[in-house]
Amino acid sequence: MNGKEVIVGVTGGIAAYKAAELVRLLKREDLMVRVAMTKSATRFVTPLTFEALSGERVIHRMFHREGSAIDHIRWGQESDLIIIAPATANFIGKMAHGIGDDFLSTCVLAATAKILICPSMNVKMFENRAVQENLNLLEKRGFMVMDPTRGDLACGTEGPGRLPEPAMIKERAMMLLSRQDLSGLKIMISAGPTVEPIDPVRYISNRSSGKMGYAISRAAVRRGAQVILVSGPTGLNPSSGLTFLPVKTAEEMKRTVFENRSGCDIIIKAAAVSDYRPREYAGQKIKKGAESLSLHLVKNPDILAELGSERGDSSTILVGFAAETEDLLLNAEKKLRSKDLDMIVANDVSRKDAGFETDTNLVKFIYRDGRVEEVPLMAKDRVADLVLDRARALREARLEG
Numbered sequence: 001m002n003g004k005e006v007i008v009g010v011t012g013g014i015a016a017y018k019a020a021e022l023v024r025l026l027k028r029e030d031l032m033v034r035v036a037m038t039k040s041a042t043r044f045v046t047p048l049t050f051e052a053l054s055g056e057r058v059i060h061r062m063f064h065r066e067g068s069a070i071d072h073i074r075w076g077q078e079s080d081l082i083i084i085a086p087a088t089a090n091f092i093g094k095m096a097h098g099i100g101d102d103f104l105s106t107c108v109l110a111a112t113a114k115i116l117i118c119p120s121m122n123v124k125m126f127e128n129r130a131v132q133e134n135l136n137l138l139e140k141r142g143f144m145v146m147d148p149t150r151g152d153l154a155c156g157t158e159g160p161g162r163l164p165e166p167a168m169i170k171e172r173a174m175m176l177l178s179r180q181d182l183s184g185l186k187i188m189i190s191a192g193p194t195v196e197p198i199d200p201v202r203y204i205s206n207r208s209s210g211k212m213g214y215a216i217s218r219a220a221v222r223r224g225a226q227v228i229l230v231s232g233p234t235g236l237n238p239s240s241g242l243t244f245l246p247v248k249t250a251e252e253m254k255r256t257v258f259e260n261r262s263g264c265d266i267i268i269k270a271a272a273v274s275d276y277r278p279r280e281y282a283g284q285k286i287k288k289g290a291e292s293l294s295l296h297l298v299k300n301p302d303i304l305a306e307l308g309s310e311r312g313d314s315s316t317i318l319v320g321f322a323a324e325t326e327d328l329l330l331n332a333e334k335k336l337r338s339k340d341l342d343m344i345v346a347n348d349v350s351r352k353d354a355g356f357e358t359d360t361n362l363v364k365f366i367y368r369d370g371r372v373e374e375v376p377l378m379a380k381d382r383v384a385d386l387v388l389d390r391a392r393a394l395r396e397a398r399l400e401g
């Protein structure tokens with residue numbers, strides 16, 4: 001998201017403190033973030049907090065001394081998105097009726113950027129007809145409104161009125177800032193490890209954290225795809241806006257993938273599936289006793305190979321990952337051919353900064369025609385976009401030819 005600019009407009013509600021976390025999360029996406037506050041907002045959180053988090057000057061007065069006299073016009077026209085969070089009933093009323101009596105409201109009036117409104121207030125205020133009609137009016141004019149969530153409100157009541165969690169607002173913002181080039185496509189992604197139980201307290205698994213697969217699912221949602229995420233156990237939260245299908249074992253993963261594969265335009269298997277599982281499951285915890293213990297393992301189904309062998313003339317694009325510690329290209333290419341894939345993403349998992357658990361990855365894309373494309377070490381989020389770019393291009397080429 002390098003180069004994109006977002007304005008967070010903070011108005012005077014108790015949820016103003018959550019806007020601080022929102023700014024932090026947006027900054028982590030490499031966005032330029034500027035904050036404008038209403039006078040009442042500064043009673044809840046100081047401008048200094050936002051200045052420290054955004055690294056930019058915060059404007060909270062119409063006639064401020066620094067900067068330019070036309071900042072209220074420049075800001076809304078230079079930015080790609082304005083997020084009003086929290087948006088009070090008063091500020092929503094002002095936006096709906098064209099009132100510009102402070103920096104933020106004049107900035108909204110002059111804006112050419114997309115505007116996302118995140119209302120937050122007492123439930124009775126939120127349900128008030130005037131507020132609802134103002135929100136409807138704004139939506140008709142092209143503003144986007146993110147519904148408040150239900151729950152205990154600071155005023156002691158319960159119901160809709162809470163500001164959505166900053167992570168949810170950030171995801172919505174990222175979607176609005178992303179190109180929607182995957183809209184209309186159904187994409188299934190597998191992620192994380194599988195776990196193969198030995199007894200009620202032990203299992204065989206691997207080091208996959210799910211970061212790579214989750215990054216692909218997040219990027220696909222942002223870019224407008226309909227996404228199914230089939231995931232082994234991880235400590236990660238799936239993005240909102242996708243179908244999340246948690247599984248544990250390789251056999252469960254296979255069942256879930258096959259039950260949901262119909263109509264998928266692209267299937268990307270970033271999961272690290274256990275190749276073997278214990279032949280028997282001990283119903284009770286195995287007791288310590290003998291000096292050694294043997295486990296008899298049997299082969300798990302190869303999900304991707306079965307998808308490859310069954311696809312016939314379907315136009316689904318199949319993408320695998322290859323986790324290798326030696327002979328990366330040779331081994332990855334063998335998997336591409338034996339599983340009949342369109343592309344395989346090879347990662348050398350012996351490196352400290354790539355493969356399992358890391359936030360970065362170093363990958364090579366290998367295609368059916370023998371082409372190999374190398375890309376530099378980068379964040380898994382960026383690798384995710386590249387994987388989706390390549391898969392989309394392969395699909396277009398398949399449909400054309």
Ligand code: PMT
Nearest residue numbers: 208209210211212272273302303304320321322323356357
């Ligand atoms: O989750 P992270 O910590 O972010 O780590 C990311 C990753 C290293 C797990 C990921 O980038 C990756 O390489 N995933 C594939 C790991 C793997 O199982 O590779 P493989 O070479 O054993 O398998 C090749 C392909 O066949 C994979 O797409 C795999 O999902 C699939 N497979 C493998 C075995 C099996 N029984 N069924 C399968 O479908």
